Amino acid sequence: MxxxxxxxxxxxxxxxxxHTIGALTPLxxxxxxxxxxxxxxxxxxxxxxxxxxxxxxxxxxxxxxxxxxxxRSGIERLAHLFCELYWRLAAVGLTDGGSCPFPLTQNDLADVLGQTSVHINRTLQELRSMGLVALRGRRLTIHDQTGLAELAYFDPVYLHFTQKAGQ
Structure with missing residues (x-):
């Protein structure tokens, strides 16, 4: 959520x-x-x-x-998650340029994506080395939205926005 x-x-x-519901941030x-x-x-x-x-x-x-x-492969899953979260946050005005809040830890990402935290760490390093993203200070910065979306096979149509978001 x-x-x-x-x-x-x-x-x-x-x-x-x-099911249960938990929060990662104050709400x-x-x-x-x-x-x-x-x-x-x-x-x-x-x-x-x-x-x-x-x-x-x-x-x-x-x-x-x-x-x-x-x-999806591990890197495609992570790239897709980044794209989806960024586009959804952009739709409600919670992005700043190519950056958005990102309170998830590597352990959280591992749980969400069905991977180990070691694999998440390696995948993050690969995305960084490709010049696609950076994670610093609980913020995600997407340096190349098109490249990240292509890697993830991300098509925001499934989000059903009535206005263009994310760019």
């Missing part, structure tokens, strides 16, 4: 959550009780549409992650 993302807005439809949470949420959506067609669209986007991102874990 990134700033502004909705976290399981329809979870109240289930008897019990089947602010707003919780809407299920009946109040349902009432809001029923009263507003545009709000109902927005939540349906958000749900479809979340599913599309999940599909892309399944492809990443099943078909």
């Amino acid at each position: 990134l700033p502004g993302d909705l976290c399981d807005p329809h979870i109240f439809l289930l008897d019990r959550m089947d 602010t949470v707003a919780q809407i009780p299920g009946p109040a949420f349902q009432s809001l959506v029923e009263r507003s067609a545009s709000l109902a549409y927005a939540f349906r669209r958000e749900g479809l986007s979340a599913i599309a991102i999940q599909r892309e992650w399944t492809v990443s874990l099943g078909r």
Whole structure:
């Protein structure tokens, strides 16, 4: 989840959550009780549409992650993650030039990408030596967006932005 993302807005439809949620950074949470949420959506067609669209986007991102874990090489996975996070943060105004916040550690990246932290370290070194990215002070800087996207086979269409982001 990134700033502004909705976290399981329809979870109240289930008897019990089947997962846990944790945070890597400080955050602010707003919780809407299920009946109040349902009432809001029923009263507003545009709000109902927005939540349906958000749900479809979340599913599309999940599909892309399944492809990443099943078909992409280690360097392609990491490059794809960097592209996705940068584009999603750019869409909500949280990038600065080619740079964005990046609070993940190498151990976090290893967990997310199904790799060892040693492999992540080597892959980061390779991306740096290719002149594509830099990670310093909990910030990601993408030096060559086109090159990184090509390496990752990244096509932002699955993010379903209505406006161009990331550039």
